[in-house]
Amino acid sequence: xxxxLLPGINLGIKMFTSLQLHLAKVFLKIFLRDRQSILFxxxxxxxxxxxxxxxxxxxxxxxxxxxxxxxNSVSKNFSELVTGDPLFNVTEGEESYLKEQLILxxxxxxxxxxxxxxxxxxxxxxxxxxxxxxxxxxxxIKEALNTSLLSIERELRxxxxxxxxxxEDVKARxxxxxxxxxxxxxxxxxxNLSLAGSGFNIVEYRRRGILKRLFVTPIQPKDFIVSxxxxxxxxxxxxxxxVLGLAITLLDxxxxxxxxxxxxxxILGTVIFLCLGFCLxxxxxxxxxxxxxxxxxxxxxxxxxxxFFPISSMPELMQPFAHALPLSVIATGLRDIAxxxxxxxxxNTTTLGIGIWIILSFIIVTKFFVWKEVAN
Amino acid sequence: MNIIxxxxxxxxxxxxxxxxxxxxxxxxxxxxxxxxxxxxxxxxNGAGKTTTLEMLEGLNDIDSGxxxxxxxxxSSNAFKVKEIIGVQLQANEYFDRLDLTELLILFGKLYSQExxxxxxxxxxxxxxxxxxxxxxxxxxxxxxFSIACALVNNPKxxxxxxxxxxxxxQAKRNLWNLVKDLxxxxxxxxxxxxxxxxxxxxxNRIAIMDQGKLVAEDTPHDLIQKYASExxxxxxxxxxxxxxxxLTGHKLRD
Numbered sequence: 001x002x003x004x005l006l007p008g009i010n011l012g013i014k015m016f017t018s019l020q021l022h023l024a025k026v027f028l029k030i031f032l033r034d035r036q037s038i039l040f041x042x043x044x045x046x047x048x049x050x051x052x053x054x055x056x057x058x059x060x061x062x063x064x065x066x067x068x069x070x071x072n073s074v075s076k077n078f079s080e081l082v083t084g085d086p087l088f089n090v091t092e093g094e095e096s097y098l099k100e101q102l103i104l105x106x107x108x109x110x111x112x113x114x115x116x117x118x119x120x121x122x123x124x125x126x127x128x129x130x131x132x133x134x135x136x137x138x139x140x141i142k143e144a145l146n147t148s149l150l151s152i153e154r155e156l157r158x159x160x161x162x163x164x165x166x167x168e169d170v171k172a173r174x175x176x177x178x179x180x181x182x183x184x185x186x187x188x189x190x191x192n193l194s195l196a197g198s199g200f201n202i203v204e205y206r207r208r209g210i211l212k213r214l215f216v217t218p219i220q221p222k223d224f225i226v227s228x229x230x231x232x233x234x235x236x237x238x239x240x241x242x243v244l245g246l247a248i249t250l251l252d253x254x255x256x257x258x259x260x261x262x263x264x265x266x267i268l269g270t271v272i273f274l275c276l277g278f279c280l281x282x283x284x285x286x287x288x289x290x291x292x293x294x295x296x297x298x299x300x301x302x303x304x305x306x307x308f309f310p311i312s313s314m315p316e317l318m319q320p321f322a323h324a325l326p327l328s329v330i331a332t333g334l335r336d337i338a339x340x341x342x343x344x345x346x347x348n349t350t351t352l353g354i355g356i357w358i359i360l361s362f363i364i365v366t367k368f369f370v371w372k373e374v375a376n
Numbered sequence: 377m378n379i380i381x382x383x384x385x386x387x388x389x390x391x392x393x394x395x396x397x398x399x400x401x402x403x404x405x406x407x408x409x410x411x412x413x414x415x416x417x418x419x420x421n422g423a424g425k426t427t428t429l430e431m432l433e434g435l436n437d438i439d440s441g442x443x444x445x446x447x448x449x450x451s452s453n454a455f456k457v458k459e460i461i462g463v464q465l466q467a468n469e470y471f472d473r474l475d476l477t478e479l480l481i482l483f484g485k486l487y488s489q490e491x492x493x494x495x496x497x498x499x500x501x502x503x504x505x506x507x508x509x510x511x512x513x514x515x516x517x518x519x520x521f522s523i524a525c526a527l528v529n530n531p532k533x534x535x536x537x538x539x540x541x542x543x544x545x546q547a548k549r550n551l552w553n554l555v556k557d558l559x560x561x562x563x564x565x566x567x568x569x570x571x572x573x574x575x576x577x578x579x580n581r582i583a584i585m586d587q588g589k590l591v592a593e594d595t596p597h598d599l600i601q602k603y604a605s606e607x608x609x610x611x612x613x614x615x616x617x618x619x620x621x622x623l624t625g626h627k628l629r630d
Contacts, residue, residue, distance in 0.1 A: 018488075019485050019486065019488060022482070022485045023482070025475070026471065026478070026482055029473070029474070029478075030471055030472060030473050030474065033473040034472075034473060158532065197470075205471075208467065208469040209466075209467030209468070209469055210467060210469055210470060210471060211466060212467070212487070213463075213465055213468075213469075213470070213525075215434075215435060215436065216433050216435060216458060216461075216463040216465070217458060217483065217486040217487060217529075218455045218456075218458040218459050218486065218487060219486045220455075287476070293533075
């Protein structure tokens, strides 16, 4: 593969003039000497990966205290079933001791099995002691306890369950939250890096008169833009690879589709956000103006673009709008490739959306990025 | 032989505070600059000096009139003009985290030229600062560096916009010597300034601008003869500052 790749890279480099390559190298050098911004652009995704690494990607078991005042086989059976449930982390003990722990927050709930726990005489009654602040977990606790009780009852009465729910993933692969989250996170990362590289930099260079200084030399605006795009592309690709590499090795993320498609999508996404960043940078005249503008661009997308939770869980009225946002198009595109193994070359709504955004951002950038005005 | 020919140059901007009305920042000026001259444009703040220079440098569109630089029309040949001029702007900031040598090489690349950065730094007396960043330089050193940047393409004409504003007398003298040296080597130099002494010391000819118009143009000596031959104070004779004030009035401009 390597020998196939090298001539490709060579050909790619020949497409650019030596000025464009030199300028791109200069921009890279400037970025690499700015340790702080490198650190901070990696900070957010790495914290996420770290959090998932330590939690194992699963939610913690619920701490459950168990007071067994009964000695018969029914209570023993019940306590074994509850203890064996992975949803719970069971501690058996005295009621007074466990109550103290409940108040301290070390236990989420306590189940008390009464002395005469038996179903033969009358319905056996269990007491559940709770901390009201933990009520959001009540549903899960009740559900699991009821299931345990039901299975004990069936066993004792010797009846077979009428129904059994078997959960099967139609896509036949394990889908964890991190599998869903990572592509969105990558899309969010490349959006931030691109906007910082084009929008913020342009405004800063203009404010300090650097663009004006460049403009009195014979450099063409095209050369300037191409070199920023090249430099940013390199930065985005390296940073995405670092995060992706860590996610694959540490969190056992599997990329179902091809890496060519995945990186192709990253490149297209970066081009879109760089173009949009150039527009924001051209419209915003000052550093004070670019911040709220970029925030107004980023935050609705962060919330609406299905980076953290699926768009389908949003109010129906907002969904078409959410689906059309550039970040959601790219996040969905990356997710389709990473989770479902689709290809960038297959025409579907996502790749169509990418195409539309590329064309749109090119049109907007050529309309708004006027070198003379930007430089002055 | 004229290297710069400016005919009836106009530039208008919207009136500050009243966007509907416009005013002429440059109001129909005409002048020629000869090869090898040091030509000074003097004027109070807002006289139109910088706007005039920016039109010649291709930074600003020309509303009407024409400007020829070395026979090239600035409006239609902006990029060719940029190849043969060197420009020092009032703001002289550069990309962060690059040292002087790296910046000079970068500027050379913008003209598609390999440059001798050491030679350039030596010319402006900054060879010992080759690994320094621009923000670590003093005001005078910064100005000298920005002239070095303007020299990377070995220009025929060097434009200097208020090169000594804010410099102490030593740094100012040092810069004057640099300008004199460059001119002695054959470079045509166009500069704007508020500093009368500078204009008198450096310039072969001076144009005085006020409110967008060119109100006088001559050699320093002839201007003094014409407008300030009578000493205004106890001095033996008036100087070019007297000329300036006689022509533009004493009122503060900003």
